[in-house]
Amino acid sequence: MRVLKLTSTLMLLMLILIGVSSCSNEDENIGNIPSQLIKTWYMGEGTYITFNADGTGVYTETDEISTAKLMRRTGTRTTDTYSFTYSYEESTQTLTIHIDGDVMRWTIVTLTDDTLKIKDEEGELITLKKDATSEPDIDITLLYNTWISETQDIYTFNNDGNGTYKAKEETSANDITYEYDEANKQLTLHRVNGKVVRWTILSLTNDTLKVKDNDGQELTLTVYTNTAWIELLYGKWGFLGKPSIEFTNKEGNRLCTVYEGEETPYTVAFKYDAYNRIYFFENESWSGGFWQVKQVTQDILSIDVFSSDGENLTKESSMTLFRIPEPDELVVGDESLLYGDEWTSFSYDDGSPITLQFRQNFSDVIWTEGGDKMTFNYTYNSDSHELVFTVDGETEAFKIIKLTDHVMYLAIYENGVLADGMEFRKL
Known part of the structure; x- marks a missing residue:
């Protein structure tokens, strides 16, 4: 049997309890039930659970049904109530709930006059509140993240009232602005096309955002991470x-x-x-x-x-x-490692690629940068590891300080001090 979870447990418990009008406690001893537990707890999303001192309890779920006639809206509420029995093991702080022959076990993590935190059999933490007349507080800072809806739309909310929105069929995201009305738990989104979307936040955790839109439809978004x-x-x-x-x-x-x-x-x-x-x-x-x-x-x-x-x-x-490879050993391999595939580096100015390819038979190198292809003559001293390029009588001298089949460091020294250089990879 699945156990209750804050996000899906409530409907599950309702389904389990359908048709159960009364149950008898299977344990003769209901245990030393903490007095703080004996009250009605609010579980969120219009659901409540009541623990009585005699080992009985009641689960209640309220659904709001809205109907629209012309431009006027009226609301009606339907309430379903189900009974259960339970016992308490003081040594392990475990609640054992008996439901129509099935058993669920909750471990009490925190119990105060106002808050009940329990852990279900799958280890998920569920928080219940004493005040059954209002929703638990919304920690709006949890909103500052990227969320994906069930229809694969992606929303990003920054902490400055700005964000982005990308529909599933779009290839790029559009900027949005938003504001949050704490009193009404209402999130208003303004898109660049002028469209305004209003959501009422039902619940907000580290990884799940549940809202109700303008049409009364409930939406569930989860944290989206492209890892x-x-x-x-x-x-x-x-x-x-x-x-x-x-x-x-x-x-x-x-x-x-x-x-x-x-x-x-x-x-x-x-x-x-x-x-x-x-x-x-x-x-x-x-x-x-x-x-x-x-x-x-x-x-x-x-x-x-x-x-x-x-x-x-x-x-x-x-x-x-x-x-930077770990460890980054400055080893210079055989000259033959220069040849073969192109070496690639990138411009300091704009990050554009620079490639070079050594041609051993011609003693030259093909240098490509910004779409221009140039050919230089070169000489290489395998003892000193000095590499000299020559073009139109001008020379540029480098010292190879690292050469593997994948990485090459070309260093420029001035007065014995490393002044500049380039790094290349065979990508």
């Missing part, structure tokens, strides 16, 4: 083995560490949405701008950086970083 890309995000990223940024996830704490030259690295919390956007918590708030992740693989991370002044969104820059 395929986020798992690839974690690790160190930079150039030539020097980290620029690092993403970590330690026990659910998502952090981004920024390395700025010789300055001390600093770390901030980050979050992400279903559209591959990364937001940072700085100056005691989530910043208005974000990083748009265009591509993340085992090798590269490509990002567009956007800033916002509250009204306008501006693209500030683009960058492509390389994943």
Whole structure:
């Protein structure tokens, strides 16, 4: 038998109890029932459960039925009530509920005058409230997330009253604004086409949002996470083995560490949405701008950086970083590793790709950048690992400080100090 859950339990209990007019307690001793338990508890969504001192109880579910005549609406309510019996084991704080020959067991986690928290047989935590006249409080901060509906529409709510909406059939998301009326638990969404949608929030948890729309239809949305890309995000990223940024996830704490030259690295919390956007918590708030992740693989991370002044969104820059291997050993393999597939790097200015391909038989390299293809002569000293490009009498000297079948670091030294360089991968 399935056990009760806050999101689906209520209807399940009703179905189990249909046709049961009375039950007898199968245990002669109902146990030392806590006095705080003896009352009516509100379970949400118009459902109540009452525990009596004699080991009996009543479950009540109320449905509202609305009918529309012309422009006027009237409402009627139907109420279904079912009886059950129960006992209490003090040593394990277990409630055993007997229902028409079936048994359910709840473990009491917290019991006060106002709140009852129980854990069902599947380990799910359910919270009940003493006040049966009103809905439990809505923690609106739980709304700040990305949600997907049963029809595959995706909504993102930021904490500044802005967000996005993407219908299932659309290829991109549109901006929305929203406001929340706490007194009426009403969420109003404004779309770019002028359409206004009003939802009454029925319940809101870390992973489930239940609402009632303008037409009285109930909708269930769940937290949406596109984890395929986020798992690839974690690790160190930079150039030539020097980290620029690092993403970590330690026990659910998502952090981004920024390395700025010789300055001390600093770390901030980050979050992400279903559209591959990364937001940072700085100056005691989530910043208005974000990083748009265009591509993340085992090798590269490509990002567009956007800033916002509250009204306008501006693209500030683009960058492509390389994943720093662990451990990052500076080994230089045989010259033969230079040849074969193309090597790929990216422009510092706009993140556009740069490719080169060594041709051993011609002692030249084909360099492609910004759609232009150029051919350079080169020489390579396998002892000093010096690589020299020559074009139109001009030379550019690099030192290969790492060369594997997959990674190549080309360094430029000035007065014996690493001044610049490029990193290439065989992608």
